[in-house]
Amino acid sequence: MNIQTNERTYITDLRTKLKQQFIQEMHNANKDPDKGITFDVMLDAYEAAKAEGKCFENPAQLQAAVGGRYVKAQIAFQILDSAQPNANRYNREVPQWFSSPLETALKLDIAALWQAVESDIASIVESRVKIAEHCSEQKRLQALQSSELVEELQDKLDELKELPAQLSELKIDNERLKTEVSVLENRASTLQASSDSSFALQRENAILEDNNAKIKSENQNMRKELERTAALLQETLIKKANLEGRLEERGEFSKTTNKRHPS
Structure with a gap:
């Protein structure tokens, strides 16, 4: 327990x-x-x-x-x-392979000798551990820098994963814009044709207006000429009437004279 x-x-x-x-x-x-x-x-x-x-x-x-x-x-x-x-463990028990030969051959204090050997081993191991820890710290720092770079690349990869969808949307927008441009081009062509036609009509209208102005001017001149002719005709008729009146008066006068002075 x-x-x-x-x-x-x-x-x-x-x-x-x-x-x-x-x-x-x-x-x-x-x-x-x-x-x-x-x-x-x-x-x-x-x-x-x-x-x-x-x-x-x-x-x-x-x-x-x-x-x-x-x-x-x-x-x-x-x-x-x-x-x-x-x-690895420190302060291990004296191994059999170490104690048996020495006990038999040298009859020494095996425990004391092993402690000395173990102390040397521990010193060597401690020195190597410190070196390993220093190398480990350097590797840790390098690994941290590398991990930050990996993390940055992973973020970039996540951003790149969205690019195909964005590209697809851009293609759709591009096709839509192409359609709109085509519609606008057709509309512009229609407006251009209408403008050209309107310009031609304006030219024809200008010519007609000019001809109309000339006709009006000629009509005005003819009216004035007719008015002068009418006035002249009226004057001539008046003169003719006066002349005829005089002639009639003279005829009457001649008849009266003849009556008074018969031949």
């Missing part, structure tokens, strides 16, 4: 420690750890894949399983991957 309780406590403490480390790394990368997919979701997915014997080998697989942003998945993957148990 105590073993199970201790195991659950250990697992809870480990999850808390890993989550705190994740939050710190997210802050170091200027990212919000509470935005998007949570660390607990990624941890559960990681453990589930591990239980099925299909451990994630890279951040992309973790991202594909839970979704979200690549940088967040990359940071979580590094923390979870580095938290896997290490097979």
Whole structure:
């Protein structure tokens, strides 16, 4: 019972420690750890894949399983991957292959000698661990930069996915505009023909108006000429009437004279 309780406590403490480390790394990368997919979701997915014997080998697989942003998945993957148990242990018991020959041949204090050897081994391992940690930090920074680039490329890819639909809409708009242009061109041709016809009619109308003006002028001249002719005719008739009157008077006078003076 105590073993199970201790195991659950250990697992809870480990999850808390890993989550705190994740939050710190997210802050170091200027990212919000509470935005998007949570660390607990990624941890559960990681453990589930591990239980099925299909451990994630890279951040992309973790991202594909839970979704979200690549940088967040990359940071979580590094923390979870580095938290896997290490097979190397310090302060190991003296191995049989080391103690048996020495006990028989040299009869030395095997435990003391092993502690000295173990101390040297621990120093070497610690030195190598520090070197590995330094390299790991450099790789972590490089991986973070790479993950940001991957995330940027993923965003670009999402934008590019919309281009075919936009292109299709542009093609539809282009065909619609072609139709409208064709209609406008036909209308312009019709208006041009109408304008040309109207211009021709205007020219003909101008010619007719000019001819009409000439006819009116000639008519006016003819009317004046007729008026002069009528006046002249009337004057002639008056003169003729006067002349005839005089002639008649003379005829009467001649007749009277003849009567008075017969031959």
